[in-house]
Amino acid sequence: xxxxxxxxxxxxxxxxxxxxxxxxxxxxxxxxxxxxxxxxxxxxxxxxxxxxxxxxxxxxxxxxxxxxxxxxxxxxxxxxxxxxxxxxxxxxxxxxxxxxxxxxxxxxxxxxxxxxxxxxxxxxxxxxxxxxxxxxxxxxxxxxxxxxxxxxxxxxxxxxxxxxxxxxxxxxxxxxxxxxxxxxxxxxxxxxxxxxxxxxxxxxxxxxxxxxxxxxxxxxxxxxxxxxxxxxxxx
Amino acid sequence: xxxxxxxxxxxxxxxxxxxxxxxxxxxxxxxxxxxxxxxxxxxxxxxxxxxxxxxxxxxxxxxxxxxxxxxxxxxxxxxxxxxxxxxxxxxxxxxxxxxxxxxxxxxxxxxxxxxxxxxxxxxxxxxxxxxxxxxxxxxxxxxxxxxxxxxxxxxxxxxxxxxxxxxxxxxxxxxxxxxxxxxxxxxxxxxxxxxxxxxxxxxxxxxxxxxxxxxxxxxxxxxxxxxxxxxxxxx
DNA sequence: ACAAAAGTGTTGCCCTTACACCCATGC
DNA sequence: GCATGGGTGTAAGGGCAACACTTTTGT
Numbered sequence: 001x002x003x004x005x006x007x008x009x010x011x012x013x014x015x016x017x018x019x020x021x022x023x024x025x026x027x028x029x030x031x032x033x034x035x036x037x038x039x040x041x042x043x044x045x046x047x048x049x050x051x052x053x054x055x056x057x058x059x060x061x062x063x064x065x066x067x068x069x070x071x072x073x074x075x076x077x078x079x080x081x082x083x084x085x086x087x088x089x090x091x092x093x094x095x096x097x098x099x100x101x102x103x104x105x106x107x108x109x110x111x112x113x114x115x116x117x118x119x120x121x122x123x124x125x126x127x128x129x130x131x132x133x134x135x136x137x138x139x140x141x142x143x144x145x146x147x148x149x150x151x152x153x154x155x156x157x158x159x160x161x162x163x164x165x166x167x168x169x170x171x172x173x174x175x176x177x178x179x180x181x182x183x184x185x186x187x188x189x190x191x192x193x194x195x196x197x198x199x200x201x202x203x204x205x206x207x208x209x210x211x212x213x214x215x216x217x218x219x220x221x222x223x224x225x226x227x228x229x230x231x232x233x234x235x
Numbered sequence: 236x237x238x239x240x241x242x243x244x245x246x247x248x249x250x251x252x253x254x255x256x257x258x259x260x261x262x263x264x265x266x267x268x269x270x271x272x273x274x275x276x277x278x279x280x281x282x283x284x285x286x287x288x289x290x291x292x293x294x295x296x297x298x299x300x301x302x303x304x305x306x307x308x309x310x311x312x313x314x315x316x317x318x319x320x321x322x323x324x325x326x327x328x329x330x331x332x333x334x335x336x337x338x339x340x341x342x343x344x345x346x347x348x349x350x351x352x353x354x355x356x357x358x359x360x361x362x363x364x365x366x367x368x369x370x371x372x373x374x375x376x377x378x379x380x381x382x383x384x385x386x387x388x389x390x391x392x393x394x395x396x397x398x399x400x401x402x403x404x405x406x407x408x409x410x411x412x413x414x415x416x417x418x419x420x421x422x423x424x425x426x427x428x429x430x431x432x433x434x435x436x437x438x439x440x441x442x443x444x445x446x447x448x449x450x451x452x453x454x455x456x457x458x459x460x461x462x463x464x465x466x467x468x469x470x
Numbered sequence: 471a472c473a474a475a476a477g478t479g480t481t482g483c484c485c486t487t488a489c490a491c492c493c494a495t496g497c
Numbered sequence: 498g499c500a501t502g503g504g505t506g507t508a509a510g511g512g513c514a515a516c517a518c519t520t521t522t523g524t
Contacts, residue, residue: 010247016294017252020324020335059251059333063324087322087337089255089298098294100255102322102335172503189505190487212502213494407476424478425514447475448521477520486511493504 018089018098022067023054023140025147026080028108029164029177033129036144037108038136039074039122045095046137052144053122054101067104075125076117080106081163085147093139105147111166148181155181159198162220170208170215171195200224253324253333257302258289258375260382261315263343264399264412268364271379272343273371274309274357280330281372287379288357289336302339310360311352315341316398320382328374340382346401383416390416394433397455405443405450406430435459 026037038050053074057066064082071077082104089100118125128134130148133141155161161177162169175191195201202221207214261272273285288309292301299317306312317339324335353360363369365383368376390396396412397404410426430436437456442449 010249011251012245012247013252014245015291016246017248018255018292018294020253020255056250057253057324057335059253060326062326063322063335084321086319087298089292089337091295091297100292100298100337102324170503187488188503189489192504193506194486209495210502211496212500213496213504215503405476422514422516423476424516427477428479429513444522445475446523447473448477448523450476471524473522473524475520475522478518479516481515482513483515484511484513487509489507491505493502495501495503497498497500 016098018100019094019096020057021054021099021101022057022063022070023052023101023103023143024067024071024082024106025052025085025103025144026071026077026106026108027130027147027151027164028110028113028127029180030110030113030127032176032180034131034148034164034177034180035113035127036130036133036147037075037077037116038126038128038134039118040124040126041137042121042123048123049137050128050134051137052103052140053125055120057102063102064104067102071106073120074118074122076115076119077108077112078115080108082106085143085150088139088143090139101143103143103147105150107151107160107163109163109166152182159195159200160225162201162218163225168204168206168208168217168219170217172215174201174218200227251333253335254329254331255292256289256334256336257292257298257305258287258336258338258378259302259306259317259341260287260320260338260379261306261312261341261343262365262382262386262399263345263348263362264415265345265348265362267411267415269366269383269399269412269415270348270362271365271368271382272310272312272351273361273363273369274353275359275361276372277356277358283358284372285363285369286372287338287375288360290355292337298337299339302337306341308355309353309357311350311354312343312347313350315343317341320378320385323374323378325374336378338378338382340385342386342395342398344398344401387417394430394435395460397436397453398460403439403441403443403452403454405452407450409436409453433459435462 028035037053039053041047041049041051053071055070057063067082071080085103085105087100087102091098113127116125155178162174164177165173171192174195175186179186200220201218204217204219206217208217263270272288274288276282276284276286288306290305292298302317320338320340322335322337326333348362351360390413397409399412400408406427409430410421414421435455436453439452439454441452443452
């Protein structure tokens with residue numbers, strides 16, 4: 001139906017075809033902020049503007065593989081847990097022509113966020129506070145809004161908030177994650193009872209020493225986490 | 236970046252591009268069965284095999300508009316409430332080459348299901364019991380499984396099950412919808428209390444006469460339904 | 471009159487919420 | 498010793514699940 005010529009001649013099709021990209025909204029939580037990973041574009045269109053990592057899907061490449069590849073090439077982040085978010089395809093969302101993008105959301109633990117580097121056609125890569133974003137290329141602001149909604153939804157119904165934190169964390173830190181993502185204040189005692197009752201995080205023997213009384217550190221049990229992810233709330 | 240030639244010459248691009256389709260999973264509930272709308276394909280590949288309605292997205296066409304158009308062309312069903320389901324893009328899911336499909340789910344009231352007709356490259360159009368499907372083209376079986384999960388999820392958390400029924404329905408019919416979609420038996424009294432407490436369906440003065448004691452008919456309040464849809468559970 | 475589906479309330483339990491004080495450390 | 502965040506229990510109320518019998522019609 002659609003013969004594909006050797007690259008020298010280009011590829012000719014009977015009907016026009018859109019281009020397909022993937023874009024990624026990666027979240028983490030550092031210094032009391034919910035942050036999202038952005039790159040500064042090195043090329044037109046929107047050269048010099050901040051944007052989500054992402055790029056064109058190759059012709060024989062699984063969508064999620066394309067997402068992981070772009071993430072690696074542009075930011076040096078590897079092997080993240082991703083979930084498909086939504087496909088945005090409004091005509092003229094991209095000045096280059098018809099570009100349909102499949103957006104993914106991912107969550108990175110705060111202890112893996114230092115590995116970022118800029119690469120490929122990304123001039124810089126940087127984590128930004130979700131509530132203080134720079135002007136963004138394309139409809140990426142809209143995509144991020146949508147991803148934040150999804151993240152909120154996820155945290156409301158699961159105990160997966162710790163995915164945003166480093167391996168060891170205190171319950172107060174975890175509560176902060178929930179308060180900042182959900183944008184509401186939570187009761188300390190109820191919060192603790194609830195997350196502990198889920199049985200997905202466990203006490204360690206370690207304490208964190210800081211300005212005041214030391215806080216007990218917790219970690220999550222890898223087994224429980226897989227279970228929890230498995231019964232995803234929005235299949 | 237990608238000049239588009241006049242149709243006579245075809246369209247030539249520097250890099251190969253996938254094709255983009257939309258596919259639709261339309262549900263309804265008739266004769267105690269959860270049914271999905273299928274067409275029999277009129278062309279290769281899979282000519283003569285049952286498949287979801289759907290087809291290629293035009294170059295300047297909004298995705299959801301493409302979905303509504305294909306639905307209309309192939310089955311005569313118009314203006315249905317649709318929700319984007321998921322984008323399936325595994326290479327070789329379509330023998331014609333790389334085809335990425337954006338799947339939509341929709342729900343049709345049982346009183347609108349008679350309007351279907353076959354059209355375009357669909358030889359027939361027919362409603363099939365979801366739990367007794369014929370062999371399906373492409374990965375459409377998989378897409379339907381996914382859509383059923385989503386429907387289940389939706390009914391678990393909302394009172395929107397009546398969208399599958401005709402305008403007037405009895406509470407027993409509504410309960411059947413839930414029992415058959417969720418595949419579990421429900422308690423009559425608890426079920427009634429719950430759906431009535433949601434305030435989204437209302438009593439009418441009419442009764443349905445049948446083999447036994449007549450049953451009161453209910454309808455949904457259009458206002459409430461919009462509210463309920465608005466706070467979609469999986470944004 | 472009988473078969474079959476429609477319709478109707480109450481109770482116990484659990485989960486959620488609201489709420490206030492002592493504890494351990496750094497300075 | 499005091500300021501600061503860490504840590505803990507209890508009581509009341511609301512929502513959910515379990516449960517059985519009466520009513521109304523057709524035949």
